[in-house]
Amino acid sequence: xxxxxxxxxxxxxxxxxxxxxxxxxxxxxxxxxxxxxxxxxxxxxxxxxxxxxxxxxxxxxxxxxxxxxxxxxxxxxxxxxxxxxxxxxxxxxxxxxxxxxxxxxxxxxxxxxxxxxxxxxxxxxxxxxxxxxxxxxxxxxxxxxxxxxxxxxxxxxxxxxxxxxxxxxxxxxxxxxxxxxxxxxxxxxxxxxxxxxxxxxxxxxxxxxxxxxxxxxxxxxxxxxxxxxxxxxxxxxxxxxxxxxxxxxxxxxxxxxxxxxxxxxxxxxxxxxxxxxxxxxxxxxxxxxxxxxxxxxxxxxxxxxxxxxxxxxxxxxxxxxxxxxxxxxxxxxxxxxxxxxxxxxxxxxxxxxxxxxxxxxxxxxxxxxxxxxxxxxxxxxxxxxxxxxxxxxxxxxxxxxxxxxxxxxxxxxxxxxxxxxxxxxxxxxxxxxxxxxxxxxxxxxxxxxxxxxxxxxxxxxxxxxxxxxxxxxxx
Numbered sequence: 001x002x003x004x005x006x007x008x009x010x011x012x013x014x015x016x017x018x019x020x021x022x023x024x025x026x027x028x029x030x031x032x033x034x035x036x037x038x039x040x041x042x043x044x045x046x047x048x049x050x051x052x053x054x055x056x057x058x059x060x061x062x063x064x065x066x067x068x069x070x071x072x073x074x075x076x077x078x079x080x081x082x083x084x085x086x087x088x089x090x091x092x093x094x095x096x097x098x099x100x101x102x103x104x105x106x107x108x109x110x111x112x113x114x115x116x117x118x119x120x121x122x123x124x125x126x127x128x129x130x131x132x133x134x135x136x137x138x139x140x141x142x143x144x145x146x147x148x149x150x151x152x153x154x155x156x157x158x159x160x161x162x163x164x165x166x167x168x169x170x171x172x173x174x175x176x177x178x179x180x181x182x183x184x185x186x187x188x189x190x191x192x193x194x195x196x197x198x199x200x201x202x203x204x205x206x207x208x209x210x211x212x213x214x215x216x217x218x219x220x221x222x223x224x225x226x227x228x229x230x231x232x233x234x235x236x237x238x239x240x241x242x243x244x245x246x247x248x249x250x251x252x253x254x255x256x257x258x259x260x261x262x263x264x265x266x267x268x269x270x271x272x273x274x275x276x277x278x279x280x281x282x283x284x285x286x287x288x289x290x291x292x293x294x295x296x297x298x299x300x301x302x303x304x305x306x307x308x309x310x311x312x313x314x315x316x317x318x319x320x321x322x323x324x325x326x327x328x329x330x331x332x333x334x335x336x337x338x339x340x341x342x343x344x345x346x347x348x349x350x351x352x353x354x355x356x357x358x359x360x361x362x363x364x365x366x367x368x369x370x371x372x373x374x375x376x377x378x379x380x381x382x383x384x385x386x387x388x389x390x391x392x393x394x395x396x397x398x399x400x401x402x403x404x405x406x407x408x409x410x411x412x413x414x415x416x417x418x419x420x421x422x423x424x425x426x427x428x429x430x431x432x433x434x435x436x437x438x439x440x441x442x443x444x445x446x447x448x449x450x451x452x453x454x455x456x457x458x459x460x461x462x463x464x465x466x467x468x469x470x471x472x473x474x475x
Contacts, residue, residue: 053160056159056160057156058160065092068088072085080132082131087124091117098114114172122177122180125147125149137189137194138184139214142217150229151229163236166233166236173229174230181219191214191215199213286344287344287345288439289390289415290388292338295384296383297336329343330343342408343359352390352439356390356440360388361430367384386423387431388433391435393412394408395408414465419431419463422472426474
């Protein structure tokens, strides 16, 4: 997976490594080298989760702030509302900065902005608006029930932040609220006459006095607010952890499908993913087996440096892979400068032989077109040899308990390999067995392919390892 930046739907740049860091380890101090070691599919899933969550969180914030900006002047139609409208703009700007902070290497800036959110919210709850005409005790601010706004920020945070960050969110809120309590208790504005008048008015009603004294911070209620908030944040953090595990599971599924996609065509991968036992038990079935090789690769490699040789093989393998998958084949393995492919695994179909034949012919055409490009660039052409046979094989897992490999075994595989080598003796690019050609003629697909590249009979040929000659066809 590319290690570059990715764009979210709002156009801001998000750095993949910083997003992984914040999502999973906002305070663990992981280096970029550590993040690079994370499984690429897990990292990709976490990046996508973070990217979408962050964009959604900021948009939700802006919607919530817009609604708040509308109702503030409705419920408080005084100049005092201008102070709160200004703070709403600041909150909106902080949200924009949080969206942009994804490009910071370790997302520390984003954590600072989260803390700034909470600090600003605490300040406007406890500090009376400077535009307010009335003068009342600072402690009375607590009785306005503004603490509920913290829950809005907490809810928005669940869309973008990890469970660890939510825990930090609760800790920071508790610390700021506690500092606010201490400040109001020792430095807040007090109007003693209000407490005296309240005491006179509600003499004998002690329970009521405990809740309405404008100079009392009502410590019991403040502690209860924090406890409930921490409980809610903890529940959301647990749910966030569950979601993280779900992302890991989804990434595992993506990794498994990607592993299958290295061997099977995309359509086959989709079919296998829907089956409980896609590979099945060890069994025998008829399969078309193809071997492809570069003729004279050793000589070709001697004329190039290692970097050029690897680049050549990558281009070659990429072209072969595309043709195999396009013709519904299975890439069994790369063999240095060649490959082995099968048609009819894991599930057989009437078109397997025809698919193999058309694939072999398509490979020759594709390599011919590639050679024209190479020669135009002053590079040597690449000559390939293709051998295909059709017959029974053994399919199943081989290996030990520690490592298994899905394998295709049997005489059919050996014969296909010998046919590929036979191309040098016959001076052609493609050799197929009579069994393959006969099986392909049973499918209407082959008639279209035969019209493109007619096959020529080469008669019976001696095949190493077999007592009887084998009739073959060339192209």
